[in-house]
Amino acid sequence: MLAAVVFAAVIAYAAALAYSNHVHDRDLEEDVRSVAKMLQDTHSTGSLPGQVKFLIEYDTAGRNYFAVESRRHGRVSGSTQLISRRSNVLIRGSAVLYDAQVGNVPVRAISATLPSPGEASDTLTVTVAETLHDRQASAREILLLIVPIQLFLIAVLLALVWHGVRFGLRILDPLTQRLAARDRELEPITDADVPVEILPLTRTIDGLFARLRSLVQLHERFIADAAHQLRTPLAGLSLHAERAANASRVEERDASLAFVQELAGRVARTSSQLLALTLAEAPLGDARAMVAVDLASLVPGILGQHVQRALNDGVDLGFDGTGGPLWISGDPNSLRELLDNLVDNAIVYAGRGGTVTVALGSTASGEACLRVDDDGPGVPSPLLDRLGERFFRTPQAVAGGTGLGLAIVRRIARRHGALAAFGASGLGGLRVEIRFPRYDPP
Ligand SMILES: Nc1ncnc2c1ncn2[C@@H]1O[C@H](COP(=O)(O)OP(=O)(O)OP(=O)(O)O)[C@@H](O)[C@H]1O
Numbered sequence: 386m387l388a389a390v391v392f393a394a395v396i397a398y399a400a401a402l403a404y405s406n407h408v409h410d411r412d413l414e415e416d417v418r419s420v421a422k423m424l425q426d427t428h429s430t431g432s433l434p435g436q437v438k439f440l441i442e443y444d445t446a447g448r449n450y451f452a453v454e455s456r457r458h459g460r461v462s463g464s465t466q467l468i469s470r471r472s473n474v475l476i477r478g479s480a481v482l483y484d485a486q487v488g489n490v491p492v493r494a495i496s497a498t499l500p501s502p503g504e505a506s507d508t509l510t511v512t513v514a515e516t517l518h519d520r521q522a523s524a525r526e527i528l529l530l531i532v533p534i535q536l537f538l539i540a541v542l543l544a545l546v547w548h549g550v551r552f553g554l555r556i557l558d559p560l561t562q563r564l565a566a567r568d569r570e571l572e573p574i575t576d577a578d579v580p581v582e583i584l585p586l587t588r589t590i591d592g593l594f595a596r597l598r599s600l601v602q603l604h605e606r607f608i609a610d611a612a613h614q615l616r617t618p619l620a621g622l623s624l625h626a627e628r629a630a631n632a633s634r635v636e637e638r639d640a641s642l643a644f645v646q647e648l649a650g651r652v653a654r655t656s657s658q659l660l661a662l663t664l665a666e667a668p669l670g671d672a673r674a675m676v677a678v679d680l681a682s683l684v685p686g687i688l689g690q691h692v693q694r695a696l697n698d699g700v701d702l703g704f705d706g707t708g709g710p711l712w713i714s715g716d717p718n719s720l721r722e723l724l725d726n727l728v729d730n731a732i733v734y735a736g737r738g739g740t741v742t743v744a745l746g747s748t749a750s751g752e753a754c755l756r757v758d759d760d761g762p763g764v765p766s767p768l769l770d771r772l773g774e775r776f777f778r779t780p781q782a783v784a785g786g787t788g789l790g791l792a793i794v795r796r797i798a799r800r801h802g803a804l805a806a807f808g809a810s811g812l813g814g815l816r817v818e819i820r821f822p823r824y825d826p827p
């Protein structure tokens with residue numbers, strides 16, 4: 386506002402000066418016409434009566450000048466020599482206004498030419514000039530009137546703004562109280578008593594609340610699941626460890642230690658599956674960045690790590706590739722998790738002497754397709770829809786699983802914009818097929 390006041394003052398001064406110049410130019414014009422008339426009335430050849438001189442020159446600070454020049458006789462009368470420097474010229478009928486200088490003093494002058502009343506063949510040029518002092522003084526006076534008015538207006542404006550903000554923000558009080566009364570609730574604020582002006586803000590906060598809510602739910606579910614799933618094996622673990630420690634016979638101790646080993650394995654599996662599921666369910670904001678992944682080179686690498694286990698379990702693990710690259714946009718670590726779970730299931734359910742085939746392909750519309758088939762017992766079709774639910778295991782399930790593997794698969798697939806489909810395999814067992822959206826690598 387201070388800058389605006391300074392700017393407005395400069396503009397106001399310029400305008401006032403222009404106005405003052407206009408008024409003073411008009412006065413000068415009147416002066417020169419009066420002198421010309423006086424010369425005519427007195428049939429003078431150029432010299433002015435003392436009374437007239439006195440009137441024209443009268444100025445306490447000596448700021449007015451005049452001169453009468455005859456074409457024939459040169460300077461006839463005048464107060465001083467005008468050093469003419471014609472600029473800013475303005476023509477008013479027979480008179481010419483211009484900027485000039487007397488000595489070093491800048492002046493505004495007007496000259497009018499008329500036939501000499503006393504000598505028919507002569508012409509007279511009457512010049513009247515004044516310093517710029519009065520013009521600038523008038524402009525300053527106008528400015529001094531305007532600036533206080535502006536300052537007063539600004540003070541009024543500031544008071545209004547202060548009042549407006551102070552009282553305007555009071556409409557937020559009910560909302561503030563409503564939010565302050567909350568303990569840990571992340572329910573939406575709703576639009577009830579929210580002024581329209583801040584609706585965009587509260588809606589953004591509602592969006593944030595929604596994301597936080599799902600995160601909190603995720604954490605709560607993880608804690609509840611972990612507590613529920615780990616309590617029994619951990620209790621068994623401590624029981625069998627105690628038994629092993631107190632065992633008097635070697636067989637008894639070995640049996641307890643075998644239980645300890647099995648339960649420790651289950652605790653480890655449950656924990657890692659729960660963590661993997663939580664990670665796969667975490668809001669996308671925390672997701673690791675998606676990169677261009679070539680399934681044709683990623684998948685065989687992962688399968689390689691399952692070969693030894695397949696050999697040990699007597700399962701024929703085969704790979705049916707595409708012969709060329711198969712690009713998707715994905716997170717290699719999640720994809721590894723996904724394939725690990727599918728191959729793990731397939732090897733477990735195919736059983737000794739069984740066959741597992743992992744195949745890659747692409748559909749006509751350019752989707753990348755990852756298939757895992759096995760020749761195990763499969764899943765009865767009424768239950769196919771339930772595969773991928775957390776903790777869901779079919780009645781035929783092999784002991785030891787947590788029921789989280791396919792839930793992890795489904796979440797990871799969804800995160801990749803892909804769909805996990807469960808069905809019957811041509812091999813006789815279960816087929817899991819993941820279709821990734823078409824992706825053209827950069
Ligand atoms: N290849 C398969 N053949 C037959 N049934 C299967 C197959 N894969 C999964 N299932 C059934 O689906 C259920 C869920 O599988 P999921 O991988 O989610 O859990 P899990 O294997 O029991 O436990 P884990 O979390 O340790 O993998 C299994 O318990 C099993 O009943």
Ligand SMILES: [Mg+2]
Nearest residue numbers: 730786790791
């Ligand atoms: Mg599994």
